[in-house]
Amino acid sequence: MKNLRKELPLLSTTNYLNTASSGLLYDSLLNFRQNHDQMFLNNGSIFRENQQFFLNSVRKTVAEFFDNSKGDTALTPNFSLGLNTILNGLQKNEKILLLNDDYPSINFAVNNKGFEVCYAKIDDELEHNIEKSIKKHKPTVFIFSLIQYINGITIDLDFLKEIKLKYPELLIIADATQFCGTKIFNFSTSGIDILGCSGYKWLLGGYGNGFILFKEGLLKKITPSHYVVASQNSNYDKSYTNLMARFECGHLDTFNFGSLKHSLEILSDIGLSNIEMKINELASSAKNQLNELNLLEEKVVKRKSHSSIFNIKGDSFLFEKLTKQNIITSLRGSGIRISLHFYNTKGDIEELIHALHRYR
Incomplete structure (x- = not known):
């Protein structure tokens, strides 16, 4: 596996x-x-003349990945932004199943649009619990995070x-967003119809980029009929009126999406199987040691499989102590969240x- 730690100066001190x-x-x-902006500096608008070819290459890279x-x-x-665009196209009589305490960008977005x-x-x-709710409430749409951002609980992909x-309906x-880049994933054979992701976390793509994947035929299915009619009857350039334009309106930044493409290529070179194996090893080690200290929630301990995100018992005092020791974590929910990527080591866990032994 390529040792990306050598390219991450922050890890030498933190x-x-x-x-x-x-x-x-x-x-x-x-x-x-830096090279991207140097070319923009030197060429101005000429630099953007081939933007559509480049953005098509980004879409192709994402789709292949x-x-x-x-x-x-x-x-x-x-x-x-992608989810809100989807929600704006759904019929208002849709009944949506959510997970309690899921990411606010999901639950708040759904609730403030008036869906049942x-x-x-x-x-x-x-x-x-999910299947029980489906049987009881008969929702038409199920929206959720594959991995819970607070404590790392993961939905079984085979269950989906x-x-x-x-x-099927x-x-x-x-x-x-907390899943992509952590393991091999085949969208075409998954039980998921639409999958969205921001690229700044596990994909290491930096901010300002993300993507939405649609199963074959679904983009048209979730596009409002009036938009379809308008796009078919329009005399405007089709790049402004096709179904994709509803999600890609306005200019797309080649700096941000180029960063995503670059990182996907780097992760492919390293190998998703290698990344998945390393993350699984780290997650297993961390879960065992944190459980021995009685720092994990019971619902996490009882799960057969888990991600590499954990929420440990602790307060702002402990968080500040860890930060002063250059151990970077986040205060989330009622505890302290840690998360391990493939560039971490068992030494980081130790x-x-x-x-934790010192400050608890």
């Missing part, structure tokens, strides 16, 4: 356990960004396939455990 908040900038990405060759791939500055909403509880029986088989929309 125990960075905070990728769930923000991924890191690394040397070769910095070089790309997640195996979405048959579906549509839209570029969006972030997941939240039902919920499933996030605990060690998450999948059972089963749900899609049992309830249920529109399944997933926020994968340093955290040693600090």
Whole structure:
């Protein structure tokens, strides 16, 4: 595996356990960004003449990375903007299933648009709770985070396939911002209809980029009929009126989306299988050691599989102590969130455990 730690100067002075908040900038990405702006500086508008060819290459890279060759791939500055565009196109009589305490960009966005909403509880029986809510409330849409941002609880991907088989008319929309870049994922064979992601966390793409993946035919299905009619009858350039334009209106920044493309290529070179193996090893080690200290929620301990995001028992006092020791974490929910990416090491975990013994 390529040792990206050599390109991450922050790791030489800091125990960075905070990728769930923000991924890191690394040397070769910095070089790309500097070269990009140098060419813009030297060429002005000429630099943008081939932007559509370049952005098409970004879409192709994203689609290949997640195996979405048959579906549509839209570029969006972030997941939240993409989700709100989707919600604006849904019929107001849709009934939407959410997870309680899910990411506010999901739950608030749905609730403030006036949809009828039902919920499933996030605990060690998450999948059972979801199916129970589907049977009871009969939602038409299910929107959720694949990995919970507060404590790292992860929905079983095989369960989503089963749900899609049992309830084929249920529109399944997933926020994968805390998931993409942590393991091999084949969108085309998943039970997910629409998947969105911001690129600044586990994909290491920096801010201002993201994407939405649609299964074949779904982009048209969720586009309001009046938009379809208007686009068909319009005399304007089709790039302004096609179905993709609803998500990609206005200019797209080649700096931001070029950063995403660069990082996807780097992650591909490293190998998603290698990344997944390393993250799984770190997550297993961290879960065992944190559990021995009785620092994890019971619902996390009981889960058969888990991500590399953990919320440990602790307050702002402990958080400040860790920060002073250059151990970077986040205050989330009722505790302290840590998150481990492939550039972390078991030594990082040992340093955290040693600090927890000292300050608890």
